[in-house]
């Protein structure tokens with residue numbers, strides 16, 4: 001196993017309680033996690049033996065979505081909320097590989113994510129990370145670093161990847177998403193991945209593992225996931241299982257839903273455009 005990144009631990013980090021970012025990092029095979037996170041990752045694997053594959057597939061969908069946004073949709077500004085700990089390839093790397101002038105603002109509420117993100121982004125004038133809470137969308141949009149990092153007169157892609165399932169119905173996730181999208185100009189995109197509930201045991205098992213270890217993480221009926229996109233038109237292929245979601249090649253050969261393994265029906269992705 002390689003050494004953890006040499007980043008000073010912020011004093012607010014509680015190493016006795018698992019955090020979403022660190023558990024996800026553990027599932028991805030990263031080193032920025034503690035024993036308590038690895039134990040939680042084991043709970044995920046007990047519930048869903050392919051939980052690590054699921055994490056990698058979500059991450060691949062994130063990169064595919066960024067590549068589509070920058071290369072095909074002509075987006076050069078991305079606001080990635082709930083960005084997570086740095087992983088193999090990150091949003092700014094995928095975006096700037098295609099367009100070196102692409103700008104990325106990362107937001108996360110986990111102080112460890114922010115500390116590691118700052119270290120990763122040192123010397124990159126086109127990308128920044130800020131501490132922010134999705135449940136307070138106005139604070140994110142009014143944050144001076146967010147305003148400085150993005151031009152709000154031009155389209156921006158809002159990314160909420162692998163985290164809207166952590167916002168309960170009572171917290172009104174769609175109102176939060178609407179508050180954010182209301183602040184973005186026409187032509188902006190909303191890119192989400194989340195957990196569908198079509199009644200399958202593996203979907204419920206993933207949700208149970210998350211609730212048991214992190215206290216949240218609800219799969220939702222596909223129609224509820226569709227509502228996250230606030231009635232905006234979805235770019236092809238629409239809201240799809242990640243294993244069938246290739247936005248740069250939406251008509252390419254895809255596997256039939258019935259041919260997907262049950263674990264491959266635990267995550268969906270979509271990108272919508274605001275008119």
Ligand SMILES: C[S@@+](CC[C@H](N)C(=O)[O-])C[C@H]1O[C@@H](n2cnc3c(N)ncnc32)[C@H](O)[C@@H]1O
Nearest residue numbers: 021024082083084108109110133134161162163
């Ligand atoms: C499962 S990770 C996903 C990371 C990355 N988006 C991805 O899909 O690869 C969820 C991330 O969202 C962050 N997060 C969860 N709830 C949040 C909230 N309410 N506000 C801001 N960040 C949040 C966590 O700290 C974590 O880094």
